[in-house]
Amino acid sequence: MGAPLSSWPWAGLGAYKYVLYGPLVAKVAQEWREQGGAPTDSWCLHLLLLLALRSLIHQLWFSYANMLFFTRRRRVVPDGVDFHQIDAEWDWDNMVIMQTLLGAMAISSPLFPAMSELRAWDPRGWAVALLLHVAVSEPGFRWAHRALHRGPLFSRYHSKHHSSPVTQPLTSAYGTPLESLVLTLAMAAPLAGAFLVGAGSVSLVYGHIFAFDYLRCMGYSNVEVISHRAFQAFPLLRYLIYTPTYLSLHHQEKDSNFCLFMPLFDLLGGTVHPRSWELQKEVDQGKNDRVPDFVFLAHVVDVVSSMHVPFAFRACSSQPWTTRLVLLPLWPIAFCLMVLQVLCSKTFTVSFYCLRGALHQTWTIPRYSFQYFIPPMKDGINRQIELAILRADRMGVKVLSLAALNKNEALNGGGTLFVDRHPDLRVRVVHGNTLTAAVILNEIPGSVKEVFLTGATSKLGRAIALYLCRKRIRVLVRFNNDQTDQW
Template identity: 80%
Template structure:
């Protein structure tokens, strides 16, 4: 629809890149409104150009709000019609869902200057006759015309050439309502525009009719495509005729699954007249409304928010942001006050919420988020409250029947809860296995170290990960320079190593001690001054959160330990913070492996060095690969 302009806006790697060039088409309208505003000194409420632009913004907001609601799994999980997630393929295919709104807005802009519609030039705020005319025309013309046109699109070559693309989206969302070919968009435009055109030709059109009819049309379309059942079955039980006057998300989903049923626009009455109603439409709607279609996840990754800006990267925010690795988008900056207000609200409610899910090897994996932000974990007075929220999440997972719950970086902080030992010790009869995933994190870091390295410098050496890395490397006869000022903690770790390998563990108390070592394993944040002691050509491996900043141009910097999920993962449509698509933090992957292997032990507290190779081989066996 946008031809070469659209094609030029795509990234060369095939991942869609959202552009705003198409909205430059409204430049003349904006200029005309700005000129009228300047001349009159107030908003040009008597200008159709102004109302078209306002309506464009409201329509886009309608689609976005329905999308956000449909993906708020903490509200909608039990009433989702299709339980599968939306994957990256569908997201990329639907990237330009706003084509429909853009086309209809441009048509409206042409209509207001067309002499065939003289009544449009007169702006009346309200005329009840127009609402009556529009309603009659919608029921008598738009609904039956769309029904027969829709049925025609499902026949022969019309389906393969003009409608199959729309049905390629396995899980409908509000944005799917705007996704289609130009022919489908044109049919929808006629269905929406016919009642308005009739009302204005009858001399009964008004501004309120345009706003009301268009926004209600979009609202009903988004509701049907939301994949969340919003109409109670009790309403249909109390008023049976109502089920023929308004469709439901379940009703529409059956059309997407069985293409020869449920063709109507909004009113199943015409499917009843045409004999195309799916026999399970109301029965399935009742089951979903009652939550009988719910699935308990096998695995839960308990994440946390890093900061206010990254909190807008959630899947129920902007899909164009969450489906790509996190970065600070300019479009998000004006929404920072709203995100900050949501942060305060989350603190007040203190409820763990579900943000995303995917399916691997037939098992449902979900990500839950503790409503706490990164800086809060370093406030001593917040420690008790954070642990309480993590504990409640574990108990909720245990009650639901979740098999494995893995803790994200700060949720398993040693100073916070001993790497999860606090909860296992407090609740010894937990059925859910609590996992910190650091065994696989250690394996990913260790596998990155070249086989010819004979000496490494380790900061954060007495931490949970630092200890395991040091003990593992000394067994390989690699000299480990452990940075720590605590001789007692160093000696405690050294005594854990077999006697013949203890000489390979060396305590250093200053960064100067590593000025000749080119392999640094960083578990503690390094300032530019501290990085200065590394010799040229040094590579910084790291397991510190947040990761260190690469100040040295003559050195190289590794990323946080991560693993790529298998290619057969289903329903994954969001990126985990700054990770690439399909890549998760190693502690997340560690929980996945724990679940797939069916291990029945908790993985909390100190890392078992003897299990590092076991966990690594299990990860590779299940198709996970180092990122």
């Protein structure tokens, strides 16, 4: 049996956990029917709106953090996210569910009578919330966070959160119920104080929760978003707001940088990592960037598959592609983006991975499959491919592989058009067949005088056989009688 509050009570429900929102939805539906319109004075409605908007904040930050064409040079940890981390964080929204349910309990609690009155704005509440955040939430969270790093509390609870090697915006909500309760108390304390003194308002609830989630997602984004020049111009600012680099150092080394949002409390407690600002400057200047060893130059298949990119929805992009009905409402947006890409887009980085120490990136030509068969677009597509090859050559990329229709014989002769046009290219322009042939030929020892080849009737097999013959290596081929006409 696990430790108390180390697992979620609805973990066995899977996707059916969202049934927990049923009572809130039913309450809003009842009030809507009774009032003949949207019950804008209902806290239940506001809780559901907060749920949707908070999920949107996490999704937007996730999309931005994984748009490598914007963020590649400012990534704090250069490694990618593996499937083990994706599986572990799959139910990242458990904390949001818990906070929504606790909020539903709070609005009906006699401890907060002021919540029965829905005021849109009260400046006193904002002042009280800010004061309580600095005086209670920040030091309280840091104390609890540091306690979670000690002895059994870490091994039974907090180690799960630190099992994610590369922080992502969704990692900010990933953890055990105990950790989520600590974070919920830090977020709720300023709101509770404002309502207890009768200064709470709807705008305060929305504003405080949005700011809290925004800063959490920013810190976990793994992308440096604050310029080091801001800290140079205003040195005290570095103690008022943390950075993604600051939090990444905590995740990596675990013995420093415990604060919620304000490093001031780490400074007072003597737990600021000494390289926090030096490393932040290096990341912001792009010194963490690396030239890829290999580039796969792809293109978009169709409008539906374009929504399967890594920076869209993790639940879709982390699984094999299939048409998902939930994405169909976004089809008009994807179609408009397709038109926009034709008008003003250029090749961009979509994904990457590391294999045996080599960095592999996927670049995408902003053209869709059907456009390759429109004659007037042929020159424009070749121009995009040529610019990508020249860019890779300038960067120092070793190998660039043309994918699918980018190597079409009718389009550019399998890439020979660009090699002939630029004979001094340092980057090796290949495609699947030529790259496979090169790998096979490289494995043949130089002392070999005879090779027995199977499958030689394929285009790849014939290319290998002809190359070996030119090298004066005897080639033995086995094929059926009905295959002789292919030679």
